[in-house]
Amino acid sequence: MSAAEAEGEVTLRKAVVIGGSVAGLLTGQVLSAEFDEVVVIDRDNLDATNSVRRGVPQGRHPHTLLRRGEQILNTLFPGITDDLIRHGAVVMPMDRVWWWQHRGYRAAVPDAAPIISCSRPLLECLVRERVRGNGAVEFRSGETVDLISRGGAVTGVLVRGPSGTSTAIGADLVVDCSGRRSRASHWLTELGYPSPEVQLVESDVRYTTRIFQRSTSVRTDGAAGYFVISDPKARKRFGTAMPVEGDRWIITLAGLHGEGAPADLAGYLSWAQTLPTAKIASIIEDERPVGAAVRYRLPGSEWRLFHRLAAHPRGFVCVGDSVCSLNALYGQGMTSAAVQVVALQQALARSPVTHPEFARTFYRLSARAVSPAWTTATGADFVYPETRGHRPWPTNIINRYVTKCVVAGQHDSTMATSLWDVANMVKPPASLLSPPALVKTMRYSRRGPLRSCKPITPR
The missing domain is CATH 3.50.50.60 (FAD/NAD(P)-binding domain)
Known part of the structure; x- marks a missing residue:
């Protein structure tokens, strides 16, 4: 002392x-x-x-x-995940999270840690x-x-x-x-x-969100949530449907470079029906909306x-x-x-x-x-030619390879798990270049998109 x-x-x-x-x-x-x-x-x-x-x-x-964020929160605040669940946050098992990208659903990954879904407030x-x-x-x-x-x-x-x-x-x-x-x-x-x-990557993100009641009668085919990305060669549109506390769905329709969903319910549904899978549109049709739509616009990504x-x-x-x-x-x-x-x-x-x-x-x-x-x-933003900003020279090569990884992940749950680990910031993007990942990517991507009506489950 x-x-x-x-x-x-x-x-x-x-x-x-x-x-x-x-x-x-x-x-x-x-x-x-x-x-x-x-x-x-x-x-x-x-x-x-x-x-x-x-x-x-x-x-x-x-x-x-994301999974890495949840790990950090539980380190700083032990038991915070349990608190969220007690207050209504929804546990989304990864084999029931349906992710559509590059003309097919990503394979189910039942052994991965679930997503905890709740509202920001x-x-x-x-x-x-x-x-x-x-x-x-x-x-x-x-x-x-x-x-x-x-x-x-x-x-x-x-x-x-x-x-x-x-x-x-x-x-x-x-x-x-x-x-x-x-x-x-x-x-x-x-x-x-x-x-x-300041590095800027300008993608002109526009999204429209609506809340809907969540019942057990909707046509979800057992899915806990949906993430849908349109084929970038066709449209620049995204859709997500996630369950949150209070027996509600939070649904967002988003787009890049001027693609924005209308706020009125009829226009909102019509826009959702342009997505490559009808799952999110079916929730909008079946469930009761709660409150008005909210919109948000973001220029893109920015790193000081x-x-x-x-x-x-x-x-x-x-x-x-x-x-x-x-x-x-x-x-x-x-x-x-x-x-x-x-x-x-x-x-x-x-x-x-x-x-x-x-x-x-x-x-x-x-x-x-x-x-x-x-x-x-x-x-991911540079998949679209309209995106402007600092583009490292290998970006196009990497994007072509990642597309093959995504297609491989439709056929193989191990590749799907690798993609989830990268998306959840648990593993670095370079992990997709490991020898096992390279072999699986080359093997399965040759088959092309799976085009299944639901994610395959591991045998």
């Missing part, structure tokens, strides 16, 4: 998190193990219960917690309760208007509260989790640091390359969509935030936040963590 500790003169170490969404909540949980006090600041009132927040415009749309609410319960995290409502700095280091934030008054909050570390609209680049420039290069900067201010880093925001169609957003939070945890274990190399260490770990998700998401 130091002399200061013996005399009771310990100065509390404080961290501030800008943004109380999933990335901010997970960051707050990790920081609470390292700091005496953590303050999470969000424009919304985070005391609100399980409801869609104004600051999360995509909160009414489906959100998939329910997930946020339960995670927020866990974070609040650890006693070290305080939630405040307000807008972060500026960083406070001294000698090139960030020492806190200036927050404008609901009443319009501004308050300064000092901190040893400020983490920006404010999302795609982050002001980090502007703040860095004001501090005299360069702003990061902080890891390429030569210098960073001490006491400031970014996590989540503030760094890497992905095409929401592929369901990687929350898991991408989770792997970045693990990178933050690793960086905190390697050096103190006051060390000049802390930010550089974190951003390098973070880039390594999100790179596989970026590769798969943007690679």
Whole structure:
């Protein structure tokens, strides 16, 4: 024990998190193990219960917690999956998740871990309760208007509260989790640091979501959920139907490059009937709609390359969509935030936040963590010739090979499992190039799409 500790003169170490969404909540949980006090600041009132927040415009749309994200959440919050299920989240066995792509259904994978399906508000609410319960995290409502700095280091934030008054909050570390609209680049420039290069992949994503009652009488053929991707040579359309709490379906019809579904029910059904399988349209026909449709538009994917900067201010880093925001169609957003939070945890274990190399260490770990998700998401977008942005030279070659993998996965459950592992960020995309995967891909892809009316099951 130091002399200061013996005399009771310990100065509390404080961290501030800008943004109380999933990335901010997970960051707050990790920081609470390292700091005496953590303050999470969000424009919304985070005391609100399980409801869609104004600051999360995509909160009414489906959100998939990929297997890797679920693993991280259960590490940070033991038993969180059980909590979700107790509150109505639906367990989707992988042999009952029907995935249509390249003119056929992916083979069933009964041995894979199930997907836990729930609404975004329910997930946020339960995670927020866990974070609040650890006693070290305080939630405040307000807008972060500026960083406070001294000698090139960030020492806190200036927050404008609901009443319009501004308050300064000092901190040893400020983490920006404010999302795609982050002001980090502007703040860095004001501090005299360069702003990061930004990679953009423009796919013009438009999606329309409707909620329907979920009964046992619909024509699902025993499926727990559907993911449908039209043949890219024909259309740029997607459809998903997932069960969520409250005996509801959440159905999204989406498209790229101007392909957007109408909001009215008749137009919505008509658009769904253009998908290559009629399963989602049959749910829309059979079930009762709940509320109006909601729409959302996203330019595409965006990666701020902080890891390429030569210098960073001490006491400031970014996590989540503030760094890497992905095409929401592929369901990687929350898991991408989770792997970045693990990178933050690793960086905190390697050096103190006051060390000049802390930010550089974190951003390098973070880039390594999100790179596989970026590769798969943007690679899928570049299947469409209208997509614009940074396209690595082997993208077209990789996409042709992945198409063969998908076709092979219609015939063989082992290949289907490999594809699910990559999609769930459990294994890297390079795992599809392993010798066994290469052999199966070459063997089965020659047969062409399976064109079955349902996924095959392993013998």
